[in-house]
Amino acid sequence: MKRIFRPFWSYDVKRTESWLNNKALSGYQLTEIHPSKGLFLFEAGNDRQSIHYHIGYAKSEVHSLPASISHDGWKEVCCQGNWFILSNEKPAVQLKCYPIREGIIKRNRNLLYVHGVLSVYIILTALLFLILGATTVLFYGGALSFNPFSLWITILIIGSILLIVAPFLTVRLYKANKQFW
Numbered sequence: 615m616k617r618i619f620r621p622f623w624s625y626d627v628k629r630t631e632s633w634l635n636n637k638a639l640s641g642y643q644l645t646e647i648h649p650s651k652g653l654f655l656f657e658a659g660n661d662r663q664s665i666h667y668h669i670g671y672a673k674s675e676v677h678s679l680p681a682s683i684s685h686d687g688w689k690e691v692c693c694q695g696n697w698f699i700l701s702n703e704k705p706a707v708q709l710k711c712y713p714i715r716e717g718i719i720k721r722n723r724n725l726l727y728v729h730g731v732l733s734v735y736i737i738l739t740a741l742l743f744l745i746l747g748a749t750t751v752l753f754y755g756g757a758l759s760f761n762p763f764s765l766w767i768t769i770l771i772i773g774s775i776l777l778i779v780a781p782f783l784t785v786r787l788y789k790a791n792k793q794f795w
Contacts, residue, residue, distance in 0.1 A: 616642060616656045623652055624697075625783060626790045627718055631667045634699075638665040649697045666709065667691070668700040671717035679713075686711050715794050726787040733780040740777060
């Protein structure tokens with residue numbers, strides 16, 4: 615059993631599917647997924663085969679495959695929470711139908727709005743802090759001082775991390791959703 619940690623895997627589903635396909639080509643078969651932890655569990659196998667994976671997201675935890683998808687050879691590999699992963703061993707040219715991406719598109723759109731608002735808020739807060747700090751120092755001759763054991767250090771560290779991560783995730787979600795259009 616091999617465990618692989620992939621944070622933010624759900625922010626680019628097509629890249630994750632490609633990664634799963636490459637793992638199958640190197641002899642590892644997906645057995646289980648823990649979406650909230652970002653963990654993928656694989657079993658090593660002797661047969662290296664081309665498997666097409668398809669990641670899906672359904673608002674309800676109970677979902678069933680449409681008959682046309684099942685007849686085309688798609689099988690559920692694992693299901694955890696709202697996420698499910700399907701596989702198909704047919705060559706890509708023989709695949710006639712694919713499961714829809716509506717659930718992932720809606721989820722990513724909602725996350726895009728949340729991360730976008732968070733990014734704007736953090737950027738505006740950082741600009742306000744810089745403007746007020748510069749005004750205090752330049753126009754009033756004051757000095758900014760921080761107590762090293764205060765809450766400000768923690769706030770600055772968390773704000774700096776969010777200032778980097780939130781815009782990155784916003785752009786990543788936008789590009790990932792654009793691939794589905």
